[in-house]
Every structure is written in C-alpha cells, then in structure tokens.
Amino acid sequence: MSEQELPEELAERWTPPEGSWASSAATRRSMLGNRRRDTRPELLLRSLVHAAGLRYRVAAKPLPEMRRTADMVFRSAKVAVFVDGCFWHGCPEHFVMPKTNRPYWEEKIDRNIQRDRDTDNRLAEAGWLVLRFWEHLEPEACAATVIEAVAARRQEVQALKLPKNTC
Numbered sequence: 001m002s003e004q005e006l007p008e009e010l011a012e013r014w015t016p017p018e019g020s021w022a023s024s025a026a027t028r029r030s031m032l033g034n035r036r037r038d039t040r041p042e043l044l045l046r047s048l049v050h051a052a053g054l055r056y057r058v059a060a061k062p063l064p065e066m067r068r069t070a071d072m073v074f075r076s077a078k079v080a081v082f083v084d085g086c087f088w089h090g091c092p093e094h095f096v097m098p099k100t101n102r103p104y105w106e107e108k109i110d111r112n113i114q115r116d117r118d119t120d121n122r123l124a125e126a127g128w129l130v131l132r133f134w135e136h137l138e139p140e141a142c143a144a145t146v147i148e149a150v151a152a153r154r155q156e157v158q159a160l161k162l163p164k165n166t167c
Contacts, residue, residue, distance in 0.1 A: 041135040042071050042083045048143035054150055056081075062128055068119050072146070077153035078128045081146055082119075085135050088112055094136060129153060 037059045049056065049072070057073040062080040070080035086094040090109045098105045120130045129149055133142045 037071070039083065039085070039135070041133075041137075041139065044139035045081075045083060045133070045142050045146070046072060048139055049146050052143065052147050054147060062123055063126055066119070066122065068115070074150050074153075076157065077150045078126075079146070079150050079153055080123055080128050080130050082116075082130070082132045083135055083142075084116070084132055089116060089134075091134050091136070093134075 046056075046058065054074070057075065059069045059071065060073040061068065062070050062073050062075075062078075071083050072081035073079075074081075084091070088109070089095075090113050095109070097109075116132070120132070123130050131146060131149060133145075
C-alpha cells in the first residue's frame with residue numbers, strides 16, 4: 001500500500017519525516033498527486049498547436065547539456081515553450097504563499113523562479129527563442145503566439161539557407 005492510499009485513521013496519526021515539507025498527510029497526498037508534465041494547460045496548448053500542423057517534441061531538453069526540459073521543443077526553429085504553473089513559478093497575479101511551513105515554500109518558489117531565469121538566459125545565449133506562458137492564460141492566444149513565432153523562426157532559417165544572388 002502506497003503512502004497515497006493510507007486509510008484515514010492512519011493518515012490522522014501520520015507525522016511528517018524530519019525536514020519534510022508536508023504539514024499533514026493530506027497535504028503530502030495532494031502534493032504527490034501533482035503532475036510534472038501533461039497538465040491540462042499543456043495539453044490544451046499542444047492540441048491547438050498540433051491542429052495547426054506544427055510538430056514538436058514534448059518534455060524534451062532543448063540543449064543536450066541542460067538537465068532542464070521544456071514543455072514543447074521545436075528544434076529546427078530553436079523555439080522552447082514553457083507552460084508555468086501559477087503556484088510553482090510564483091505568478092504575480094495568482095500566487096499565494098502558503099501559511100504553513102512558509103520558509104520552506106519561500107525558498108522553494110524563489111529557487112524555481114531563479115532556475116527559470118537561468119534557463120531563459122542559457123537558451124537565449126545558445127540562439128533559442130523562449131516562450132513562457134502562465135497556466136491561466138487563454139490557450140488560443142498562447143497557441144497563436146507559438147505558431148507565429150515558429151513560422152517566423154523557420155523563415156529566418158530558410159532565408160539563411162537560400163543562396164545569395166551574385167548577379
């Protein structure tokens with residue numbers, strides 16, 4: 001039986017391990033249930049972009065030496081798309097700091113934001129276009145941005161490949 005399937009009477013007696021972020025068994029179950037990929041906002045965006053005829057890699061590393069993955073990667077166009085969750089990435093509109101275990105969460109969210117900025121910088125230095133969308137944004141608007149950006153980048157790449165007219 002996994003920790004997520006604890007009977008209620010055992011869950012009530014549960015105590016977090018030393019240094020744990022979980023303030024209760026219910027919080028731990030809830031947090032363990034959060035998805036790393038294939039979230040609803042990601043799936044909606046991917047569906048719209050795919051319907052427009054674009055193909056991409058899902059949860060892929062834009063750069064082989066990076067341990068970080070983008071939600072959608074268009075390798076030939078060098079476009080990396082991230083759909084950031086409001087809680088995990090500190091959305092200025094919707095993020096509310098938890099009242100329980102506040103020091104842990106402040107540090108955790110700050111690290112996530114710093115890692116996002118570092119990822120953006122490293123990809124930009126390598127010639128990539130980084131597109132970040134909050135999970136609460138309209139998927140149609142996000143998809144339109146992705147489609148336009150990929151098309152523009154592909155045109156740039158194509159223009160570089162065309163032979164120069166020497167007449």
